[in-house]
Amino acid sequence: MSTVRWSALEAALPLNELPAFHRAFLKLHRPELQPETLPLRRVQQYVNQTLHLLAKEGKAKAVQGDFELEPDCIPLPYRP
Numbered sequence: 001m002s003t004v005r006w007s008a009l010e011a012a013l014p015l016n017e018l019p020a021f022h023r024a025f026l027k028l029h030r031p032e033l034q035p036e037t038l039p040l041r042r043v044q045q046y047v048n049q050t051l052h053l054l055a056k057e058g059k060a061k062a063v064q065g066d067f068e069l070e071p072d073c074i075p076l077p078y079r080p
Contacts, residue, residue: 003061003068004080006051013078022047024075029054 013021022043026035029050035043051067054060060069071079
């Protein structure tokens with residue numbers, strides 16, 4: 001299974017879609033946070049924290065300041 005580079009995924013999205021993408025990512029991995037109610041700054045912090053957690057769980061890999069994720073770690077509408 002090929003992995004997806006986090007920075008490439010973000011770069012492929014229009015800037016105005018990034019908040020929705022980040023919230024969908026958190027909703028998939030940490031729904032208890034209720035990401036749709038969080039301020040954008042908190043969303044960004046939790047996304048970074050979640051990427052590190054996924055790396056610890058072996059579902060992502062930290063690579064040169066970026067992350068490579070398994071496709072099933074990405075919300076369906078955003079999977080390449």
